[in-house]
Amino acid sequence: MPSARKCSVCNKVETSEKPIQRCARCQDRLYCGKQCQKADWEAHKGSCRAKIGLAWYDRYRKCKDGSRHEGKLELITWPSPREGLGWGACFAEESDDLKRKFEEEYGGDEAKFYKYWPQGFRWTCCGTDAGMKWGCDHHGTGSKPCTCDFCRMGKQLPDSIYKKQSAPRHGLNLSRGPDPRSFHPSLAQAAAAGRSVMGLEL
Structure with a gap:
């Protein structure tokens, strides 16, 4: 422990x-x-x-909703058979070509490759792929309150989300939440209503 x-x-x-x-x-x-x-x-x-x-990726920490990533940006170099993804989090059958492009065309420069293929990177603070521009769902491990629906509702992540295996979450020990700083009655009500309308898990 x-x-x-x-x-x-x-x-x-x-x-x-x-x-x-x-x-x-x-x-x-x-x-x-x-x-x-x-x-x-x-x-x-x-x-x-x-x-x-x-850190070349510092300029990319801020999300469109104003939250900030506090982890590191990593290139995804491991396969995710369950999703059918290979190196760089692209389709497994295309991963050799993508890796070759990274090495030959971009000379192994991650900063340049990021501009071409951001979804091939992940943030270590939240296990979100870098192609996602909204929110760092850190569930209480960040310096500011988490902005995810579950933390706003004061709920832990359900098993279907927390235990989901994916390339961006591979090998990370992420918090399940909830972030006690995030709960607010009106925000909780809005989050629950929005998820219900969209047919998402509560």
Whole structure:
């Protein structure tokens, strides 16, 4: 069983009521709140800025709904037989050609290849493919409240979603939620009504 996360400044241990959050920029340091994060900034800013400066995908973190991804952007290089997908999360029979294109035409440059094939990448914070421009459904592990319907309704993800195997979710240990910061009665009602109208699971 993994040990509880601790604040990098005061060593306060994470609880269900008070989650420990990662630095949203570099993901390296852990904080129990803004006070500790501000106190640590002088010591932390050098390594934080250095790491951020190396991340080509930082410019793509912000979603169209205003939420931000806090994980890393990874190229999907593993197959997903259940979905019939191969390297780069494309159809298995086309994956050799896509990999060849990445290596030869793009010279193995992930930043350039991303512009051509964003759906071949995934965000490690939420297991969402990078072709999806709406929302980081982190279910409570991000620095800001999760914007997904289930967290807004105060519900855990149902098995049909949480246990679903897919290439973007492969190997990730994702939270099931709900994010306690996300619940709001009117938003919960709107989310439930919207899902019901669209015939989606509640």
